[in-house]
Amino acid sequence: MKLNLRFLALPLVLAALAPVLSAREPAAVSQLPPNARVAIIGDSITEQKQYSRYIEAYLLACLGRQDIKVFQFGWSGETAGGFAQRAINDLAVFNPTVATLCYGMNDGRYVPFADTIGADYEKNMRLVLARLQELGVKNVVVGSPGAVDTKFFARPGATPAQYNDNLAHLRDIDQKLALEAKYAFANVHDNMVSVMAKAKAGLGDDYDVCGRDGVHPNANGQLLMAQSFLKGLGVSGDIGEITVDLKGAGSAIGGHKVLGGKDGTVELESATWPFCFDGNPVGSGSTRSILPYTSFNQDLNRLILKVKNLDAPKAKVTWGTESKEFTKEQLTAGINLPAEFAKTPFDAAFQGLLSALGAKQGYETPMIKGLITNFRNFAEDIKNDAEFAAAISTLKQKMLAKQEKLDAQVRSKLVPVKHTLKVEPVL
Template sequence: MSASHVPAVRRAGLALAALACAGWASAQDVAAPAAGPVLKPGARVAIVGDSITEQKLYSRFLEVYLRACVAERPAAVLQLGWGGETAQGFVGRMERDLLPFKPTLVTTCYGMNDGGYRAYAEPIGESYRNAMQKLVEKAKAAGAVVVAGSPGAVDTLHFRRGTPDIANVYNESLGKLGDLARGVATAAGMPFADVHAPLIEAMAKAKAALGEEYDVCGRDGVHPGPNGHLVMAAAFLKALGVAGDIGTIRVTLGGKDTAAVATPGHKVIRAEGGTIEIESERYPYCFVGDTRSANSPVSILPFFPFQQELNRLVLEVKGLQAEKAKVTWGAASRDFTRAELEAGVNLAEAFLDNPFCAAFAKVDQAVAAKQNYETAMVKGALVGLDGARRALAANAETDAAIATLTRQLWARQAELDAAVRETVVPVRHTLVIE
């Protein structure tokens, strides 16, 4: 790649950011449902999409958040990503792969393959719109709310690297497909998640700070690393109407008369002097990793407001006599001014290393194991049973055997889903203010 191409790519990314979305808030203006809350307690959530979904990154981030961080916890979650798929491709397998799950809420992320990796043309848009309409109508008829997601984005440097402006051209096409998905959702009275604009915006900011080589949409230009997938998960959470309030702990210092209260999901066990012991059922979203690596979601946090908008576990302290205080939470300590503590400190943002990390990791591991099984079940076992049905002459014995195996496959998915729920246990933690 010539040196002159790098500035051109940066200009393309910044231009797309300006055109696609003036900011995170404006990108989410279109994410509201027609009426009432989208995410309800006991929902059966299916996360649907192409190979980007099958990477099991944004789907995992999304599921872990729904399991551990919100009050409106789902009854079950299913990941249905399929590499190379288009919206029409999913319509063709909904009967086998989605409807037996009896979903009440479905998120979709199609368009990357539908766009053909070339400049937008009306036949491409018409085909995509028709397929999305069929998908939404079929899911709606089955009793599900569909959060229609736009396609994501391609990396402004790494997508077909060495071909000037091609990323700009395809991102423009993906933006148009996103507009079509929004139109389908609006017409059906369904929520829309703009995945594209936040990715473009975060990518422009991150590359400006960390360099053009920093990939947000993957080294292949299409499949994001954990950094880009966190942006995608956040877009769906916003579309679901998640408020981001993990909880608030309010402390009034007064020596032996110290008092502390907490919002639902958290219970104060003991408040004595500057020591507050709490038991929490709701977790903050936890992060570990390199602050500059695209393979770490931590690296993208400075460039979009996940912590501020979706991960607020706030400590408010009144009655502090000194101008500042040291707050210790788990193994880490930080100093804050009296004004900061009175206004409220976001513990989730200030303490990446915190007492929830170990419990959070167990939930994440259980979700990963379940989603790995779901891919094998859908792309291997269920497809194999379809092949067996076609290969064997139709008869009662064959049908009964296939029905039994199908039930066993779904029963195993339900067992793994229950195992995820069981990993979310209350966490006891202590804050020391001195």
């Protein structure tokens, strides 16, 4: 947001606006240095391995950053204090340089907010940030907790409205700590609450955004979480731009290469992919169903088609198996292909990538929860018994080797996709 200099004469107004703006404007600066190692950390919502897969898929395929490594550290039922106790031990196996944090759902204790809840949460989140500093993690995205479903959350201690109010207080603490430490902030809570209201208005109150248990989102809500964290990570959202010139050669930028074509047809090879969605337009288990109510495509998924020298008032665009008509004005300004086309030539490749990521992240959970976290119980043995320490080291290396093999299988899916765009004038 740019402010005219004359507003500098209104310091009180700006001071009042600052918390609101910072709560809704994630850091624009990239939190992803070269060869970034990203730890995605949180409770059972993270352990669902949905928003974490969407983030990893986006970074590798949509951002085209194959130098990035990702590891998810979700733990069911965990609080910020619980992670603080295991952070040094568990994260050391991955040595992250970037971390995203999503706590608060369990820290709120499923009751209305009380000052003691806020004080405990702030204390424990400060411990978490201190542990990350000890490990040398310089880029941190402090995520707020998400939200509970306004219909399906049913706990004896609080109504949905009361618990979302509690989570909003914890959001404010996360924002304060992020600003204080000069970290990025991901406002997961506000994104989920605002989109949930719109989606329920459009699809009915039975459309759950935060899960049928009221807490654990399905694919729709998980997409909103990924959106918030990707914005916190400072990604640009530009997937590329393709130009079709009806009187000349086509062109492309941003990981896309023109292989050939003529007469309004452009054959392309794309090393960066748009984020792809499933086909169900109404179910909560669908990423597509939430799209009319969120700015995901506008914020993060801009693969733009522009058409030059169109002499007709409109044209039919065919991309893969789907065709749609657009006006000359729309095509001159540029249309966002992923937002306009329900089916894309990238869908199969994207689903294959998500499947491979599911296998990799699915191994990371038992690797951490089953073994790595328990090594801290043997600190004295490791320190005093060289043979024992060597055995632990061998076991750790064996697990890392398997995780790296699964990571290699993920990367084998990242092959350029060939596709064709055809523009036909409609008289």
